[in-house]
Amino acid sequence: METILSLQGLTHYFGGLRAVHDFNLELPQGALWGLIGPNGAGKTTIFNLITGVYKPTEGKIIFNGEDITGLKSHLIVEKGIARTFQNLRVFNGLTALDNIRIARQAKNNISLFDSFLYTRKFYEEEKQAKEEAMELLKIFNLQSRAYTLAKNLPYGELRRLEIARALATHPKLVLLDEPAAGMNPREVGNLMDLIHWIREQFKITIFLVEHQMRVVMGICERIKVLDFGETICDGSPEYVKCDPKVIEAYLGRVENA
Amino acid sequence: MRNKKTILFIVYSLIFYAIIFLFHSLGIISDYILHIINLSLIYVILATSLNLINGFTGQFSLGHMGFAAVGAYISGILTTLIWHIKPGNPGSYVLFIIAMLVGGVAAALVGLLIGLPTLRLRGDYLAIVTLGFGEIIRTIINNIDYVGGPRGLLGIPKFSNFTIIFITALLTVILLRNLIFSSHGRAFLSIREDPIASELVGVNTTRQKVIAFVIGAFFAGIGGALLGHLLTLAHPTQYGFMQTVMVLVMVYAGGMGSISGSIVAAFGLTFLSEGLRILLGAIGVAIEWRMVVYAVLLIMIMLFRTSGIMGGREFNFLLPFNKEE
Numbered sequence: 001m002e003t004i005l006s007l008q009g010l011t012h013y014f015g016g017l018r019a020v021h022d023f024n025l026e027l028p029q030g031a032l033w034g035l036i037g038p039n040g041a042g043k044t045t046i047f048n049l050i051t052g053v054y055k056p057t058e059g060k061i062i063f064n065g066e067d068i069t070g071l072k073s074h075l076i077v078e079k080g081i082a083r084t085f086q087n088l089r090v091f092n093g094l095t096a097l098d099n100i101r102i103a104r105q106a107k108n109n110i111s112l113f114d115s116f117l118y119t120r121k122f123y124e125e126e127k128q129a130k131e132e133a134m135e136l137l138k139i140f141n142l143q144s145r146a147y148t149l150a151k152n153l154p155y156g157e158l159r160r161l162e163i164a165r166a167l168a169t170h171p172k173l174v175l176l177d178e179p180a181a182g183m184n185p186r187e188v189g190n191l192m193d194l195i196h197w198i199r200e201q202f203k204i205t206i207f208l209v210e211h212q213m214r215v216v217m218g219i220c221e222r223i224k225v226l227d228f229g230e231t232i233c234d235g236s237p238e239y240v241k242c243d244p245k246v247i248e249a250y251l252g253r254v255e256n257a
Numbered sequence: 258m259r260n261k262k263t264i265l266f267i268v269y270s271l272i273f274y275a276i277i278f279l280f281h282s283l284g285i286i287s288d289y290i291l292h293i294i295n296l297s298l299i300y301v302i303l304a305t306s307l308n309l310i311n312g313f314t315g316q317f318s319l320g321h322m323g324f325a326a327v328g329a330y331i332s333g334i335l336t337t338l339i340w341h342i343k344p345g346n347p348g349s350y351v352l353f354i355i356a357m358l359v360g361g362v363a364a365a366l367v368g369l370l371i372g373l374p375t376l377r378l379r380g381d382y383l384a385i386v387t388l389g390f391g392e393i394i395r396t397i398i399n400n401i402d403y404v405g406g407p408r409g410l411l412g413i414p415k416f417s418n419f420t421i422i423f424i425t426a427l428l429t430v431i432l433l434r435n436l437i438f439s440s441h442g443r444a445f446l447s448i449r450e451d452p453i454a455s456e457l458v459g460v461n462t463t464r465q466k467v468i469a470f471v472i473g474a475f476f477a478g479i480g481g482a483l484l485g486h487l488l489t490l491a492h493p494t495q496y497g498f499m500q501t502v503m504v505l506v507m508v509y510a511g512g513m514g515s516i517s518g519s520i521v522a523a524f525g526l527t528f529l530s531e532g533l534r535i536l537l538g539a540i541g542v543a544i545e546w547r548m549v550v551y552a553v554l555l556i557m558i559m560l561f562r563t564s565g566i567m568g569g570r571e572f573n574f575l576l577p578f579n580k581e582e
Contacts, residue, residue: 051457072456073457074456074460078459083457089457090451092451093446093449094443094446094447098446101440102446102447102455105440105444105458110439110440110441115439117435118263118435125440126439166458168458169458
């Protein structure tokens, strides 16, 4: 299968602290892979490196055969990488509909002139943007919330809204940063179905970071385990589950007296 | 025009215009009151354009009157020192409108020059740079003999009448509103809400911030040009930091991110300011105490109504669309 995202020797330092060291990944098109590791292992840093929030100290990021290392975030989004955030980052003061419509910005070719004078083109674009956004809201069962301010939505709906917003950018690859954080077991079950379903429906590749083992073990085809910025294990869920190094990173070592 | 609500808004505005015009010609509204209305309308332009930068895009600019100064002096130089035109035939008004637009464009260019390097950064850098810019502009004007230096630019022809000011203010409000209720406007709002998330859903945040800043500067320049041609002079002290604070108070009192709020506050505070001048004069207190009243008012708003008079909402007649349309 063709590789969609390739990370080659990705290394990142925060001052003297090495957050990520020599991270390699060959993510095939259409895959659903996971990244796990204890707190502070560098998982979110890797997401931030891929999406251009940080520039890597060393290493290369190749997306769809194109070097995107050090590109500005909005250009990376335009290339087709979207993400969600560990601690929700929806636009609280805006309606659910506007949250989605903003994510269409890059595809929008409305000039300032059109906006100032409300030309015919403006109305056509607005209509299309709204229809597209409403469709996404419907898919995520949020259509009744279209005109509700995001700050008034319950947590579970915000999580869905954020995923919908990521999909509104028409991505090829979606990075989900702890999508199940703060959900109850039933919501987690629904989320797992949803993630499977969007992958099929939108034909996208998904790479996710998650703490809840149930999610990772349940849906990921392959898992990378990170500890203190180093990759300590890489394989199928069954393999990772039994690797002594992984158990040690999570639970500590058994001392033999 | 495909927008019924906009047409309705223009009709309402023209009724307001007709009433004021009629009352003035009947002598019910004195020249003095009309002058305050003119000032209020100019402050509407200044406050809504500053609101675009500070309220809608969430950047903190402290140099708005600096841009107004650029507009006032550039247009003043054209009409007074180069063309020597006087209000009279329609041709002179056309020239004045050209001068006003040149003033606005000059202010926008200065805005671009300041915005490009500083808006790349996050945080308070813009506040520091624009604060410095306001002072630099004032100092530069003070030291150019051609525009009168500290004496000010005198003898500017009085082109700004009620009709011109009213139409300009109306156009400013409609154009800025259209921009805000468009995809650009949504991008501005998303930057205010969360610049990182905005960038990561594909908004070119630096570009959008520069656009908002430059457009704000343009309309500040237009406002400055009108002010100069209303007062028939441009003076460095009219464009100092305290005047910028006046406009800032209007934006915050009216409500960040509300055009309606800026309009209400521009009228309210201009009339309050003139009312206090009369009141304080009558009870024998120095009129400089006005600034104290302003400060107290701002503190009260910050304490009791954090989001301003309108709290980020708009009057229904100002909205281009019905809410769920």
